[in-house]
Amino acid sequence: MSGDTFNSYGSGDQVAMNGGSHNIGIVKGGQPLPAQEAVEALRRELDLLRGALAPDAARTVDDNLPVVADGTRPAAQRRAALAALTGAIAALGAAATPVRDLIEGLRGLLGG
Numbered sequence: 001m002s003g004d005t006f007n008s009y010g011s012g013d014q015v016a017m018n019g020g021s022h023n024i025g026i027v028k029g030g031q032p033l034p035a036q037e038a039v040e041a042l043r044r045e046l047d048l049l050r051g052a053l054a055p056d057a058a059r060t061v062d063d064n065l066p067v068v069a070d071g072t073r074p075a076a077q078r079r080a081a082l083a084a085l086t087g088a089i090a091a092l093g094a095a096a097t098p099v100r101d102l103i104e105g106l107r108g109l110l111g112g
Contacts, residue, residue, distance in 0.1 A: 060088035
């Protein structure tokens, strides 16, 4: 595995694939991030991508991130805001993978 790079975003089970052979399996025991930590991680990742976002996508992030972060909002509103964020980062492709992973984790926490 020399030269391989593994990045982990969030927590939970991790799988390392080594070119389809000599796979090491699943690393168990990770605990999911609590909701507030996940929101802060999402905020940090979106800040890193902000310069690559089109102006309308940046506005979508600005409009919807506060909704996601507001724990007093109904889960349905927060899930809709997460969907809007997913749309805002869609054009970034693989660069947005950490954000997509965090959004999926938050959807799970919100029951959706």
